[in-house]
Amino acid sequence: MKINSKYAQGMAALALLVSMNACKPKDAGSVVSGDAASKVYVAPGKYDEYYNFVSGGFSGQLSVYGLPSGRLLRVIPVFSVDPEKGWGYSEETKPMLNTSHGNVPWDDLHHVSMSQTNGEIDGRWVFANGNNTPRVARIDLGTFRTAEILELPNSGGNHSSPFITENSEYIVAGTRFSIPPDDKNGDVPINTYKENFKGTISFVSVDKDNGNMDVAFQLQGPGVNFDLSHAGKGKSNGWFFFSTYNTEQANTLLEVNASKRDKDFIMAVNWKLAEKLIKEGKGRKQKTKYASNRFDESTHTATSTIKTEVTVLDMKDHPGLVYMIPCPKSPHGCDVDPTGEYIVGSGKLAALIPVFSFDKIQKAIADKAFDGEYDGIPVIKYEAALYGEVKKPGLGPLHTEFDDKGNAYTSMFVSSEVVKWNVKDLKVLDRVPTYYSVGHLMIPGGDSKKPTGKYLVAYNKITKDRYLPTGPELSQSAQLYDISGDKMQLLLDFPTIGEPHYAQGVAASVIKDRSVKFFKIEENKHPYVAKGEKESKVFREGNKVHVNLTMMRSHLTPDNIEGIKVGDEVYFHTTNLEQDWDVPHGFAIKGALNSELLVMPGETTTLKWVPLKAGMYPMYCTDFCSALHQEMSGYVRVSPAGSNVPISFSTGTNMPKSDAAVPGTKK
Amino acid sequence: MKINSKYAQGMAALALLVSMNACKPKDAGSVVSGDAASKVYVAPGKYDEYYNFVSGGFSGQLSVYGLPSGRLLRVIPVFSVDPEKGWGYSEETKPMLNTSHGNVPWDDLHHVSMSQTNGEIDGRWVFANGNNTPRVARIDLGTFRTAEILELPNSGGNHSSPFITENSEYIVAGTRFSIPPDDKNGDVPINTYKENFKGTISFVSVDKDNGNMDVAFQLQGPGVNFDLSHAGKGKSNGWFFFSTYNTEQANTLLEVNASKRDKDFIMAVNWKLAEKLIKEGKGRKQKTKYASNRFDESTHTATSTIKTEVTVLDMKDHPGLVYMIPCPKSPHGCDVDPTGEYIVGSGKLAALIPVFSFDKIQKAIADKAFDGEYDGIPVIKYEAALYGEVKKPGLGPLHTEFDDKGNAYTSMFVSSEVVKWNVKDLKVLDRVPTYYSVGHLMIPGGDSKKPTGKYLVAYNKITKDRYLPTGPELSQSAQLYDISGDKMQLLLDFPTIGEPHYAQGVAASVIKDRSVKFFKIEENKHPYVAKGEKESKVFREGNKVHVNLTMMRSHLTPDNIEGIKVGDEVYFHTTNLEQDWDVPHGFAIKGALNSELLVMPGETTTLKWVPLKAGMYPMYCTDFCSALHQEMSGYVRVSPAGSNVPISFSTGTNMPKSDAAVPGTKK
Structure with missing residues (x-):
């Protein structure tokens, strides 16, 4: 293995710095006032001030925390199955995890974007990216459930996603790993990267009424790694900015080979021009396959559709569409301030923070202040785009959020700290340590045109000695700071589910009154709903048996079922008849190679069960619902294949035919 | 449907009481001092005082909280798959979820018992029950991982489990739903319950050195529902007590039909006699099938063994083995005080709490103070066993824990409160409201011979207005009380994962220094381990391809793999070479119909991948590990079936053969 020796020295220095973190005083009590x-x-019964939507990283899910308490209010299953909620197991939700590869039970959720209207968070939806098998998801903030998942063609890792425009016209998705486009032969030697691999950016449109997503168009360009991105806002609305790395186009040992250049690029995209080009028919139709999965709230059922075509613009063919701006040392974060004028690039191996000016970028374009091209894309001169550099901010800047007072807060991965600086004069104002190795930061609204200024959360990558130990795997960690004063104050450590990457937050008032409390049973259009116990039934269609079953405190209807045979496919379509908040029922049956169902009031959800052995199978309600919850159960009798036992079902009437006495207490 | 009208009135009254809970003042701030x-x-960086191991209910998992902060330190996957950790997805962990029915991806974890030595919690293991497909699990408190899962034959719902004896000789498992025994024909009419269904109690032995579990013997008796249980301790060590319901032996609409009798039973079992009978060969061998799944820490791999026989004692055939004690109104909790003298029965529809005396029970047995038999089992006269009744404690007593001052604390489901009473004089000392519908309680050590007296946690079944709303499904809720003074003081509400049932807690000092920080790579006996990058390799065996891959900050070895073909079964055996705490790596590949792997330092874990399409597949490390984590990635080339591309693999050497230039910035 050949390693650039100068680089190796740099890395050794970084490694030393990283290891130095572990020498920080263990007792942070002293820094807490x-x-x-x-x-x-x-206090018990009081509400938190903010909702905090935190990416679950390798859990694939989205966590909802309350701030300032740091309490975990809900884990919303998104890209990964969740046997607790039947997510990915019920017949209704299985289509949500469908892809062009088949049913994928897991993904890696890195970033969230809340929907915006006029640059402010409007509380309608949260979007999230799936990084491994490239997808984006839309979570409904009325139901706190995933309403849609859209696969992304021509992508190999969807990392710079799902950042959003100021009126939620688009979310974007930039491929992290370039790959040969889907319509080319991907079976090529890996070391033909430079010839065969392309980098693709997807613009996903969001319907302004119902939120439905589609791949509006894609931009295809050089094979590089896209890392993060943010939309312009205000004056820069109409532009999108993406950080890139591996502009060396290495195909192996990226740790060394993708860190050779002093500068990679921030890529600036004029998406309004792209829209115009698409309207003018300048897009190229490309064959591909990707899944579009939508959940219909009236049938409580998802449908997966495989789409076969996408419209592509080749970056280098359309002058004015894309520009490259040099950015030092493997850019990672790419953040835009509330005014839209300042674009902050964060080279993760850098010791300064370059801040670019939107006005200067526009002038540079007009003046053609270019420094050559990168694969046919004009490269704007660094100084022509630069507003200025934040000097000596710390080591390894990653991500920047903004407050309501013109300040920026940048996380420093290597030196493990948050650095506060003034956006106008680029002076460092304050710094506080994080424990340890901070990644993303979050200020409620800190990514919008209207940031708040009370709290900042740092999401950390290492936990070490912050909590009681739990074996080799320790919880991930978040830290809450008070930023209302001149100096930041550490308030609280709280653990997170999965690995937190980006998060967003908003005042509770924006969301809490939108919450759906239950589904109206009269509006339930599920084909197998039973809207009352009298509608419950069991019927056979060949080897399929449908059980339209109701749940109501505290019994199942029917609760005695006979006539099922080995080899049958049994579908329990369970309807929760309750019409009140916080009265879910659950459903499970012994030995099923499946999860439980968790069924909300007014909803119908289906468990598929294929019994493999004759015998007696208990079923029961899994979600404690009343003082007589333990009694909410029943039996299914399974007879051998070919048996003549007829279908029968009942609740409360299948009494013993023989008058077998209950054992008495007298002898 | 025919409903006992008197009963219906009673239920209506209960329903009214339940609905009244919702009228409690929303603002609990006033009750918090x-x-x-x-x-x-x-404070950040400080440790909690207690570990709290909380059942995840229908999540199937075990949660670890810190007290008094209520922070979630870890979710340990037990009975349900966890795509975040690869639990149930990696080749090594798949056998853990095997059962006689096949691979079951979910269960319903209700209760936990920590291992004890001389009646005190010793910090070695936590045991947990799977309620749906009857199983028990052992979690190792060095690794905080599930080390063993044992299926239970002859059972239909394992609810009164896994309560433990004072030296961890046995954990028990009482079937919640009686069923025909596994060696009988289970394909019988459901309404032949009284003739054909049996209730089974399993005694699971625990090896005192390595914790390995086996079904030592089972007791078979009348078809009833076993609910909860506790071992005797001190003077009553050698006995076990189980609550029963549905002694009516109803097979349908248990809500009504299993609540007809004024009293069900606490069943007292002389397990030392059972042990003696088994030793004397009095047990009956019964054919059955059940899975015994054990995780081997040296190979990092689980093995599932199907066992085919169990030893059974029929309750009524062995005088002195089992007695019934009448207990009012559908007994639920069955708790034993620290001295072992007092057994508390909690009739969930009752308005008093009966407390039985172990000495009186023994005397009643000696005196034959019986009130007839129940299915051949002597029924001790209520008064002969009764120490006394706690009068007017509230409505719907469920569970009781004990402190270090001779007090008992009982949860009241219907009246939503915790009631403190003195064990000796049975006088109510204090009561505090819970929000809402409390189930189990927990005092660290409160189930042992050495309870503590500082904190009590109430685990509640309904959340309503306690937190910011999250759609139709609200988080479950726990509440922390200070019980160090005469009056209980509500301190904190905190949400929980899944639905909390029973929980246990222990002082941090008992566990925290046992924590395994990483696995020693030199002790790794996995057959496909690569103990260094030089040992990494890719090799083909027919259509199986093995990739012995290493992970070390910040690259995969190999990171370029070619020669894989469509239809191959590819096994990525990933070894994390790090030897430091808190440096896991993760592994994922695009489009795999599988989860990720999360690999601890020194461990080898295997992902199976069957590529379905030719093309280029990125793979990467999913757990942020360094400043160059984003670079820790690689490509796998998949060629069509029948292709001639040979297996090749490398890191850092597969450079372009053509001298394709990286795009320059000059033109």
Whole structure:
């Protein structure tokens, strides 16, 4: 293995710095002032001030926390199956995880974007990216459920996603790993990367009424790695900015080979021009396959559709569409300030933070202040685009959020700290340590045109000695800071589900009154709904047996079922007849090679069960629902294949035919 | 449907009581005194005082919380798959979820028992029950991982489980739903319950050195529902007590038909006699099938063994083995005080709490103070066993825990409160409201011979307005109380994962220094381990391709793999070469119909992948590990079936053969 020796030295220095983190004083109590306890305490029955939507990273899910308490309010299953909720197991939700590869039970959710209207968070949806098998998801903030998942063609890792425009016209998705496009032969030697691999950016349209997503168009360009991105806003609305790395186009040992260049690029995309080109028919139709999965709330059922075509613009063919801006040392974060004028690039191996000016970029374009081309794309001169550099901010800047007072907060991975600086004069104002190796930051609204200025959360990558140990795997960690004063104050450590990457937050008032409390049973259009116990039934269609079953405190209807045979496919279509908040029922049957169902009031959900042995199978309600929950159960009798036992079903009437006495207590 | 009208009235009254809970003042702030914030605040970097192991209910998992902060330290996957950790997806963990029915991806974990030595929690293991497809699990408190899962034959719902004896000789498992025994024909009419269904109690032995579990013997008796249980301790060590319901032996609409009798039973089992009978060969061998799944830490791999026989004692055939004690109104909790003298029965529809005396029970047995038999089992006279009744404690007593001062704390489901009473004089000392519908309670050590007296946690079944809303499904809720004074003080509400049932807790000092930090690579006996990058390789065996891959900050070895063909079964055996705490790596590949792997330092874990299409597949590390984590990636080339591309693999050497230039920035 051949390693650039200068680079190796740099890495050794970085490694030393990283290891130095572990030498920080273990006792952070001293940096916490006396009022921290009361600042984070939310008394029983009181509400948190903010919702915090936190990516679950390799869990594939989205976590909802309350701030300032740091309490986990809900884990919303998105890209990964969740046997607790039947997500990916019920017949209704299986289509949500369909892809062109088949049913994928897991993904890696890195970033979230809340929907915006006029650059402000509107509380309608949260979008999230799936990084491994490239997808984007839309979560409905009325139901707190995933409403849609869209696969992305021509992509190999969807990382710079799902960042959003200021009126939610588009979310974007930039491929992290370039690959040969789907309509080319991908069976090529890996070391033909430079010839055969392409980098693709997807613009996913969002229907302004119902949120439905489609791949509006894709931009195809050089094979590089796209890392992060953000939309312009205000004056820069109409543009999108993406960070890139591996502009060396290495295909192996990227740790060394993708870190050779002093500068990679921020890529600026004029998406309004792209829209215009598409309207003018300048797009190229490309054959591919990708899944579009949507959940219909009236039938409580998802449908997966495989789409076969996408419209592509080749970056280098359309002058004015795409520009490259040099950015030092493997850019990672790419953030835009609330005014839209300042674009912050964060070279993760850098010791300074370059801040670019939108006005200067426009002038550079007009002046053709270019420094050559990269694969046919004009490269704007660094100085022509640069507003200025934040000097000595720390080591390894990653991500920047903004407050309501013109300040920026940048996470420093290598030196493990948050650095506050003024956007106008680029002076460092304050710095606080994080424990350890901070990744993303979040200020509620800190990515919008209207940031708040009370709390900042740092999402950390290493936990070490922050909590009681739990074996080789430790919880990930978030840290809450008070940023209302001149100096940042550490308030609280709280653990997170999975690995937190980007998160967003919003005042509770924007969302809490939108919450759907239950589904109206009279609006339930599920084909196998039973809208009352009298509609419950069991019927056979060949080897398929449908059980239209109702659940109501505290019995199943029917609760005695006979006539099922080995080899049957049994579908329990369970309807929760309750019409009140917080009264879910659950459903499970012994030995099923399946999860449970968790059924909300008014909803119908289906469990498929293929019994493999004759015998007696208990079924029951899994979600404690009343003082007589333990009694909410029943039996299914399974007879051998070819048996003559007829279908029968009942609740409360299948009494013993023989008058077998209950054992008495007298002898 | 025919419903007992008197009963229906009673239920209506209960329903009214339940609905009244919703009228409680929403603002609980007034009941929280000023110092609560400081009492629950654990400053960043400080440790919690207690570990709290909380059942995840229908999540199937075990949650680890810190107290008093209520912070979620870890979710340990037990009975349900966890795509985040690869649990149930990696080749090594798939056998853990095997059963006689096949691979079951979910269960319903209700209760936990921590291992004990001399009646005190010793910090070695936590046991847990699977309620749906009857199983018990053992979780190792060095690794915080599930080390063993044992299926239970002759069972239909394993609810009164896994309660433990004072030296961890046995954990028990009582069937919640009686069924025809496994060696009988289970294909019988459901309404032949009284003739054909049996209730089975399993005694599972625990090896005192390595914790390995086996079904030592089972007791078979009348078809009833076993609910909860606890071992005797001290003077009553050698006995086990189980609550029963549905002694009516109803087979349908249990809500009505299993609540007809004024009293069901607490069943007292002399397990030392059972042991003696088994030793004397009095057990009956019964054919059955059940899975015994054990994880081997040296190979990092689980093995599932199907066992085919179990030893059974029929309850009524062995005088002195089992007695019934009448207990009012559908007994639920069955708890034994720290001295072992008092057995508390909690009739969930009752308005009093009967407390039985072990000494009186023994005397009643000696005196034959019986009130007839139940299916051949002597029924001890209620008064002969009764120590006394706690009068007017509230409505719907469920579960009781004990403190270090001779007090008992009982949860009241219907009246939503915790009631403190003195064990000796049975006087009610204090009561505090819970929000809402409390189930189990937990005091660290509160189930052992050495309870503590500082905190009590109530695990609630309904959340309603306790937190910011999250759509139709709300988080479950726990509430922390200070019980160190005469009056209980509500300190904190915190949400829980899944539905909490029973929980246990112990002082942090008992566990925290046992934590395994990483696995020693030199002790790794996995057959496909690569103990260094030089040992990494890719080799073909027919259509199986093995990739012995290493992970080390920040590259995969190999990271370029060619020669894979459509239809191959590819096994990525990934070894994490790190030897430091908190440096896991993850592994994923695009389009795999599988989860990720999360690989701890020194461990080898295997992902199976069957590529379905030719093309280029990125793979990468999913767990942020360094500043160059984003670079820790590679490509696998998949060629069509029948292709001649040979197997090749490398990291850092597969450079372009053509001298294709990287796009320059000059033109």
